[in-house]
Amino acid sequence: MSVPAAADVDGWRTRAAEFARAHIEPHVVAIDHDDRFPDGLLPALAQSKMMGLGLPTEVGGSPGSNRAIAAVLEELAASSAAVATLLSVHLAVAAMPIVEFGSAEQVRMIVPPLAEGRRLGAFALSEPGVGSDAARLTCRYERAGDGFRLNGSKMFITNAASAGTILTFATKDASLGHRGISAFVAAATTPGLHVAQRLDKLGIRGSETTEIVFDDARLPADSLLGAEGEGFSIAMAALAGGRVGIAACALGVARRAFELAREAARASPDDWKRTEVARGYVDLEAARALVERAAELKDAGRPFVAAASAAKLFASQAANRNAQRAFALTGPAAGRADATVGRILRDARVFPIVEGSTEIQELILGRSILGR
Ligand SMILES: Cc1cc2nc3c(=O)[nH]c(=O)nc-3n(C[C@H](O)[C@H](O)[C@H](O)COP(=O)(O)OP(=O)(O)OC[C@H]3O[C@@H](n4cnc5c(N)ncnc54)[C@H](O)[C@@H]3O)c2cc1C
Numbered sequence: 001m002s003v004p005a006a007a008d009v010d011g012w013r014t015r016a017a018e019f020a021r022a023h024i025e026p027h028v029v030a031i032d033h034d035d036r037f038p039d040g041l042l043p044a045l046a047q048s049k050m051m052g053l054g055l056p057t058e059v060g061g062s063p064g065s066n067r068a069i070a071a072v073l074e075e076l077a078a079s080s081a082a083v084a085t086l087l088s089v090h091l092a093v094a095a096m097p098i099v100e101f102g103s104a105e106q107v108r109m110i111v112p113p114l115a116e117g118r119r120l121g122a123f124a125l126s127e128p129g130v131g132s133d134a135a136r137l138t139c140r141y142e143r144a145g146d147g148f149r150l151n152g153s154k155m156f157i158t159n160a161a162s163a164g165t166i167l168t169f170a171t172k173d174a175s176l177g178h179r180g181i182s183a184f185v186a187a188a189t190t191p192g193l194h195v196a197q198r199l200d201k202l203g204i205r206g207s208e209t210t211e212i213v214f215d216d217a218r219l220p221a222d223s224l225l226g227a228e229g230e231g232f233s234i235a236m237a238a239l240a241g242g243r244v245g246i247a248a249c250a251l252g253v254a255r256r257a258f259e260l261a262r263e264a265a266r267a268s269p270d271d272w273k274r275t276e277v278a279r280g281y282v283d284l285e286a287a288r289a290l291v292e293r294a295a296e297l298k299d300a301g302r303p304f305v306a307a308a309s310a311a312k313l314f315a316s317q318a319a320n321r322n323a324q325r326a327f328a329l330t331g332p333a334a335g336r337a338d339a340t341v342g343r344i345l346r347d348a349r350v351f352p353i354v355e356g357s358t359e360i361q362e363l364i365l366g367r368s369i370l371g372r
Pocket of ligand 1: 089123124125126129130131132133155156157158159201204209350353354355356357358359360
């Protein structure tokens with residue numbers, strides 16, 4: 001008997017909210033201040049089964065629709081955008097593309113430790129100087145024996161310092177543009193692969209953002225994901241799915257910011273604050289509708305790329321607008337170093353950038369609407 005979709009979504013939402021109360025809220029100020037997650041957080045996430053949500057049960061996953069995943073990410077992000085980002089990247093742009101594009105053998109070998117939360121996944125596309133126009137990437141691969149040798153640097157890579165499995169992209173010849181790019185699944189223990197630096201950021205502190213370097217790193221033949229030359233389309237497909245997740249994270253931030261703005265307005269005699277709360281409500285509800293629509297289309301196996309871009313674009317802006325509102329309505333106390341409002345304002349800023357900036361979403365949407 002299949003579980004009705006609403007029960008699936010509500011059940012996971014409740015579990016995620018309970019998880020956030022028990023395992024995130026007590027540490028949320030320290031996570032931001034120390035820029036690290038407490039030691040028990042990843043094991044607790046693994047135990048919650050959220051690390052395998054939506055992945056096939058035969059390889060250790062837990063049944064869950066894309067709407068359920070979006071609900072989980074929204075709940076986690078309402079507490080900590082950093083924790084939600086960790087999970088969104090792990091699931092949507094690491095584990096899921098491996099399931100979608102991997103051979104049966106690759107899925108059997110690589111996915112169980114990810115689904116069971118024994119390993120964390122990362123997605124390494126961006127490079128120093130290569131972001132929006134990913135087809136220009138320069139990290140090189142060449143054949144070496146019956147495997148591959150990689151050389152180059154990957155920048156702003158989420159989760160990578162702790163990741164066990166890194167989905168990475170390299171070109172055999174940069175002059176071939178997107179046609180030269182292939183996708184590889186690299187174990188973090190690969191000799192020649194190391195973390196060069198961990199970046200100290202304004203927001204989503206706790207979430208690792210790193211530069212990783214492939215220095216004559218040798219990958220086995222079975223590390224190639226999909227066919228040679230298919231890497232760029234794998235990256236784009238992964239990012240389309242990822243945007244539903246990032247949009248859900250932004251929705252969680254938009255919601256928390258709205259709640260803080262509402263609290264501040266209730267405690268104040270100023271009538272102008274009512275209008276700001278009304279605007280925040282519209283932003284929140286519109287973001288929710290777009291996120292749910294994108295997740296529903298993905299669940300139904302229907303085209304969802306444009307809907308995911310629209311959801312990501314709008315929800316990330318809504319998160320920023322609502323964070324600004326919460327900040328303005330709270331007054332000077334919002335500027336304290338440990339204030340939730342200030343943290344949310346800093347956290348929100350990441351969402352219009354990652355997994356394709358706002359301007360890139362506009363390009364994707366414009367192409368999709370005009371068909372060119
Ligand atoms: C916290 C954080 C985590 C990240 N995690 C990951 C990760 O896990 N894996 C990964 O691969 N990458 C990751 N990134 C990188 C992220 O995907 C890039 O920052 C993003 O794609 C934008 O690239 P860029 O920063 O190089 O900016 P650029 O591409 O240099 O763009 C700069 C500005 O120009 C605009 N712009 C660029 N091209 C156009 C155009 N054609 N038309 C109009 N405007 C344009 C952009 O919208 C942007 O506003 C992360 C970034 C951050 C900040």
